[in-house]
Amino acid sequence: MTKLTFIAHDGTHFDVDAENGSTVMENAIRNAVPGIEAECGGACACATCHVYVDEAWTAEVGEPEAMEEDMLDFAYEVQPNSRLSCQIKVRDALDGLIVRVPERQG
Amino acid sequence: MTGIISTDVLIVGAGPVGLFAVFELGLLDLKCHLIDILDKPGGQCAELYPEKPIYDIPGWPSISAQGLVDKLLEQVEPFKPDFTYNRMVSSLEKLDDGGFRVTTDENEVFEAKVVVIAAGGGSFQPKRPPIPGIEAYEGTSVFYSVRRMEDFRDHDLVIVGGGDSALDWTLNLQPVAKSVTLVHRRPEFRAAPDSVNKMYAMQEMKQLEFRVGQVTGLTGADGQLASATIKGGPDGDIEVPCTRMLPFFGLTMKLGPIAEWGLNLHENLIPVDTEKFQTSVPGIFAVGDINWYPGKLKLILSGFHEVALMAQAAKRVVSPGERIVFQYTTSSTSLQKKLGVSG
Ligand SMILES: Cc1cc2nc3c(=O)[nH]c(=O)nc-3n(C[C@H](O)[C@H](O)[C@H](O)COP(=O)(O)OP(=O)(O)OC[C@H]3O[C@@H](n4cnc5c(N)ncnc54)[C@H](O)[C@@H]3O)c2cc1C
Ligand code: FES
Numbered sequence: 001m002t003k004l005t006f007i008a009h010d011g012t013h014f015d016v017d018a019e020n021g022s023t024v025m026e027n028a029i030r031n032a033v034p035g036i037e038a039e040c041g042g043a044c045a046c047a048t049c050h051v052y053v054d055e056a057w058t059a060e061v062g063e064p065e066a067m068e069e070d071m072l073d074f075a076y077e078v079q080p081n082s083r084l085s086c087q088i089k090v091r092d093a094l095d096g097l098i099v100r101v102p103e104r105q106g
Numbered sequence: 107m108t109g110i111i112s113t114d115v116l117i118v119g120a121g122p123v124g125l126f127a128v129f130e131l132g133l134l135d136l137k138c139h140l141i142d143i144l145d146k147p148g149g150q151c152a153e154l155y156p157e158k159p160i161y162d163i164p165g166w167p168s169i170s171a172q173g174l175v176d177k178l179l180e181q182v183e184p185f186k187p188d189f190t191y192n193r194m195v196s197s198l199e200k201l202d203d204g205g206f207r208v209t210t211d212e213n214e215v216f217e218a219k220v221v222v223i224a225a226g227g228g229s230f231q232p233k234r235p236p237i238p239g240i241e242a243y244e245g246t247s248v249f250y251s252v253r254r255m256e257d258f259r260d261h262d263l264v265i266v267g268g269g270d271s272a273l274d275w276t277l278n279l280q281p282v283a284k285s286v287t288l289v290h291r292r293p294e295f296r297a298a299p300d301s302v303n304k305m306y307a308m309q310e311m312k313q314l315e316f317r318v319g320q321v322t323g324l325t326g327a328d329g330q331l332a333s334a335t336i337k338g339g340p341d342g343d344i345e346v347p348c349t350r351m352l353p354f355f356g357l358t359m360k361l362g363p364i365a366e367w368g369l370n371l372h373e374n375l376i377p378v379d380t381e382k383f384q385t386s387v388p389g390i391f392a393v394g395d396i397n398w399y400p401g402k403l404k405l406i407l408s409g410f411h412e413v414a415l416m417a418q419a420a421k422r423v424v425s426p427g428e429r430i431v432f433q434y435t436t437s438s439t440s441l442q443k444k445l446g447v448s449g
Contacts, residue, residue, distance in 0.1 A: 043154065078320070
C-alpha cells in the first residue's frame with residue numbers, strides 16, 4: 001500500500017492507503033475527499049479532478065502529457081504544479097505524496 | 107420561423123440511446139426526428155470520449171465511443187431519421203388532440219404524437235469560466251457563442267481559450283472589432299496549427315494581441331464591460347480594454363429547460379416505470395441516462411434495453427388498438443423489408 005495525503009481547501013488532511021495502479025483521483029473519490037468532482041470518471045475529459053502537487057513531489061510525479069495539458073486549460077487557477085489527479089497513477093515511488101485540492105473545480 | 111414540422115416521434119437528444127431508439131421505433135413503423143444542441147450525433151460518446159474504448163457493449167469486446175456512434179448511425183440508416191442539430195429543445199406542451207408541441211431555442215416548432223426524452227446528463231452548454239462577477243455581464247457583454255458578427259463591431263474584444271473556437275473567432279472577428287486580445291494560459295494551443303500560425307502572423311503585424319495568462323477580474327457597470335485583468339503572464343498583472351468578451355472553456359452538461367416541462371423529477375432525473383419507461387405524463391417517455399427507476403445503472407447497455415420496451419408502449423400510443431406482433435429480425439421477412447435486407 002502506498003500512502004497519499006490530500007489536503008482539502010479548508011486545510012483538512014485526508015491520509016489514505018492507495019493501491020498501486022489506481023489513480024490518485026480514484027482514491028480521493030473512494031475516501032470522499034471534498035472538492036474532487038471527477039465528473040468524467042477519469043477519462044481526462046472534464047478537468048474537475050484538478051489538484052496541486054506538493055512542491056517536494058512535482059519532480060517525482062512528473063509533467064502532464066499533451067492531452068492532460070489541453071484539459072488543464074479548462075481548470076481554475078492553474079499553476080505550474082497543477083495536475084489532473086485521474087492522470088496520476090499510484091506507484092511505490094509516490095509513497096507519502098501530498099496533493100492539495102483547489103478552492104473550486106472549474 | 108418556418109412551418110410546423112410533424113413526426114410520429116420527437117426524440118430529445120441524439121446520444122447513443124436516442125439513436126438506438128430510432129431503430130426500435132423504426133421496426134414498429136414509427137418515424138423519428140431527433141434534436142440535439144450539439145452539432146453532431148453521439149452525445150457524451152462523441153463529445154467527451156470519442157477515442158476511448160468501451161468494453162461493455164455486448165458483442166463488442168472493445169469499441170471506441172465514436173466507433174459505436176458510427177455503427178449506430180449505420181444501423182438506423184434504413185429508417186431515415188431526421189436530425190436537427192445546434193438547437194436546444196426549450197419547451198414541450200401537450201396539445202388538445204393528445205399530441206405534443208416542441209419548440210426550440212430558435213423558435214422552430216415540431217408536433218409529434220409521442221415525445222422521447224433521451225437527454226442524458228442534460229444538454230451540453232458552454233462552461234462559465236471561473237471569473238468573479240462574470241454573471242452580471244452575460245448576454246450583454248459576455249457571450250459564449252457568436253450568433254451575429256455585427257454584435258462585435260467596433261468593440262474591444264477579449265477572447266479567452268486555446269481551442270479551435272477561440273482561434274477561429276479571433277481570426278474572423280479581427281477585421282470587425284476595434285481591438286482583439288486573445289488570452290490563453292500557455293503559448294501552446296489545441297487549435298489547428300494553421301489558425302495558430304495565422305494568429306501569430308497577425309500579432310506580428312500588430313493587428314491583434316496575444317497574451318499568455320488567465321483572466322481573473324472584470325470591471326464595468328450595468329452589464330457593460332470596460333476592462334479585463336489578465337494575470338500570470340510574463341508582464342505581471344495587466345488590464346486591457348474589454349467591452350465584449352468571448353470565453354471558450356469547453357462544454358458541460360446541464361439539465362436545462364427539461365425542469366420546466368411539468369414532469370415529476372427525482373434529483374434532476376425523470377422517474378419512469380420499468381415496463382414502458384413512461385414519465386408522469388402519458389405519451390412522454392424518458393430513456394438512457396436521464397431517467398431514474400429503482401436499480402437504474404447509467405450504462406449504454408441499459409439504455410438499449412429501455413428503448414426496446416419503450417418502443418412497444420409508444421406504438422400503442424400512436425396506433426391504439428393495432429395488434430403488435432412480436433418478431434425477430436433474423437426471421438421476419440417484414441422486419442427485413444424495413445431494414446432493406448433479405449434473410
Ligand atoms: C468518460 C466516460 C466514459 C464512459 N464509459 C462508459 C462505458 O464504458 N460503458 C457504458 O455503458 N457507459 C459509459 N459511459 C456512460 C455513457 O456514455 C452514457 O450512459 C451514455 O452516453 C448515455 O446516453 P444517452 O443517449 O442517454 O445520453 P447522452 O449521451 O448524454 O446524450 C444526450 C444528448 O441529449 C442532448 N440534450 C439534452 N437536453 C437537450 C435539450 N433540451 N435540447 C437539445 N439537446 C439536448 C445532449 O446535448 C446530448 O447530446 C461513459 C461516460 C463517460 C463520460
Ligand atoms: S476525472 Fe475528468 S479529467 Fe480527471
